[in-house]
Amino acid sequence: MRNDTDEYKGTRGLYTPEERVRRDSSVWTLVQGILAPLQFLVFLVSLGLVMRYLMTGTGETAAVISIVVKTLFLYTIMVTGAIWEKVVFGKYLFAPAFFWEDVVSMGVIALHTLYLAALWFGWGTPVQQMGIALAGYAIYVVNAAQFILKLRAARLQSAQDTSLGAMA
Numbered sequence: 199m200r201n202d203t204d205e206y207k208g209t210r211g212l213y214t215p216e217e218r219v220r221r222d223s224s225v226w227t228l229v230q231g232i233l234a235p236l237q238f239l240v241f242l243v244s245l246g247l248v249m250r251y252l253m254t255g256t257g258e259t260a261a262v263i264s265i266v267v268k269t270l271f272l273y274t275i276m277v278t279g280a281i282w283e284k285v286v287f288g289k290y291l292f293a294p295a296f297f298w299e300d301v302v303s304m305g306v307i308a309l310h311t312l313y314l315a316a317l318w319f320g321w322g323t324p325v326q327q328m329g330i331a332l333a334g335y336a337i338y339v340v341n342a343a344q345f346i347l348k349l350r351a352a353r354l355q356s357a358q359d360t361s362l363g364a365m366a
Contacts, residue, residue: 211355211358212295212348212351212352212355213286213295213352213355217286217287217295218356220285220286224282224285224286226278226281226282226285227282227286229278229282230278230282233271233275233278234275234342236271237268237271237272237275238342240268240271241335243264244261244264244267244268244335245335247264248261248264248265248328248331248332248335251324251328252325261328262317265317265328266314268310268335269314272310272338273307273310279303283300298344299341299344302337302340302341302344305337305341306334306337309330309333309337310331312330312334313327313331313334316330
């Protein structure tokens, strides 16, 4: 059973019942659910193209295009995710439930944006530019893992809440 002081004791679940209702009724939840696996697929393709270029020296254009497409997906999921966070938690970013995911996301965004700037302004060699992209990709993997763990926690909380509701 949950009471109003749980939040202040540090035992608050991922979502309050009101937040869960907002999450479940928001179109932005569906948007995130579609964009996240698409972005991961784009990431895998891009990673393959970048690695191919770095190992063989061929396919630079395809690798560059793939990084730009991955970055556009990233920007899209960040904007729609911020909207989702506002709808569910009342804040565009850094809601307590997703604070660290948002912090790491900012690092991912910064590295992807740095890559675009390096590409646009011609900073560094193509290999150095792709090194920036790969750094962004590495942090993206960490960020994706954070969100997968958070999704798992939400499912566990939902199952726990359902079982507690059945007992009441």
